[in-house]
Amino acid sequence: MILVTGGLGMIGAHTARALVDLGHEVVVTSHRQTELPSFLTGKVVVESLDVTNPDAFLALGDRHEISDIVHLAGSIPGDDPIDFFRTDLTGLLNALAAARAWGVRRFAVASSLGVYTGRSEIPWHEELSLPTADLPHPIVAFKKAAEPLTLNALQGSGVQPVLLRIGSVWGPLMDPDSPFNPIPPYISSVLRGETPRALYSDDGGDLCYAPDAGRAIALLMDADELRHSTYNVSSGRAATNGELVEAVRAVVPESHVELLPGRENGAGVDPYVDITRLTAETGFEPAFDVAAAVADYVGWRGENRR
Structure with a gap:
């Protein structure tokens, strides 16, 4: 056990x-x-x-x-x-x-x-x-x-x-107003019919x-x-705000989400972790990309508070 x-x-x-x-x-x-x-x-x-x-x-x-x-x-x-x-x-x-x-x-x-x-x-x-x-x-x-x-x-x-x-990491069971990951609060705002703050499309980073x-x-x-x-x-790749907003629009087409071009603070690279070792020794591959994760999470939130 x-x-x-x-x-x-x-x-x-x-x-x-x-x-x-x-x-x-x-x-x-x-x-x-x-x-x-x-x-x-x-x-x-x-x-x-x-x-x-x-x-x-x-x-x-x-x-x-x-x-x-x-x-x-x-x-x-x-x-x-x-x-x-x-x-x-x-x-x-x-x-x-x-x-x-x-x-x-x-x-x-x-x-x-x-x-x-x-x-x-x-x-x-x-x-x-x-x-x-x-x-x-x-x-x-x-x-x-x-x-x-x-x-x-x-x-x-x-x-x-x-x-x-x-x-x-984010997803089902996370506090919808969590200060540790911006995605649940962002989606919560969308589900309440609000307009969340505009995101820069190329900003992002590690996400799982x-x-x-x-x-x-x-x-x-x-x-x-x-x-x-x-x-x-983790997922082994950097996700972008552009992917997140596109996924939200696909799942909640009536949402009012805004996307700004480029990066908020200019050129740069957002950090993420490499999972080559994890994959080589366990065969792990993420099952959820950003679009699939957002769709699954919105479905979960339809029946669950967090």
Whole structure:
């Protein structure tokens, strides 16, 4: 059985779904979220868990035979960054302790494409050394720190670490007003009949639809052998605002969306991550381009709040 912490969040739920589709038994944990997505109903075991409680975490192993862990649980920073770092670090350490205690095969942890901040080479690939740079958000700072912590914590344990450098993911279950990805708020505005702000057609960057991200993570957990410890998880290409607006117009033809020519800040290249390693070792290819993702998401939102 594979444990997915944070398994009722956007990425966690889609990862759980993909693992089930691959034939795995899955237990998902959530601390405050209680609503089970319709696509997981009757397919996974749900456990309420505060990952900062070490005894409660280890007790999962008394109730389930856990073979692998995907640690996606995390919090949102408030006014106190120390409180955020303490919470997420405690959760990570408890997950690592459980991995060692249970002798799992593989331990995957969510990192972020943000760890590449400061590298000018595009696309970003896993062999790039991570620079010392001002990071855009406390979450990215924690993800960057979590990578060496995970590698060192699992040394000599027989547990294989898998660092998931996850790209800019959006889709079903994301907060429609999320500050972390502009697409759900943009589409929400369109669905309310509003005119969202005009976008520059050639601006864009890394983009991955949540079902694709979940399937990529599931394939990494399902693989018989992995040759590396670090994998970029995304679509492997840069998407543009032009593609997004064209897709919205196709799905919501009555929408009032405006597109400005070129790039807002002049010539340049928007960053995205390379997924050659992921594809070579798992066979992953994204199933959703921008048009298919927008169509699927608008259909989902027709029946779901988020």
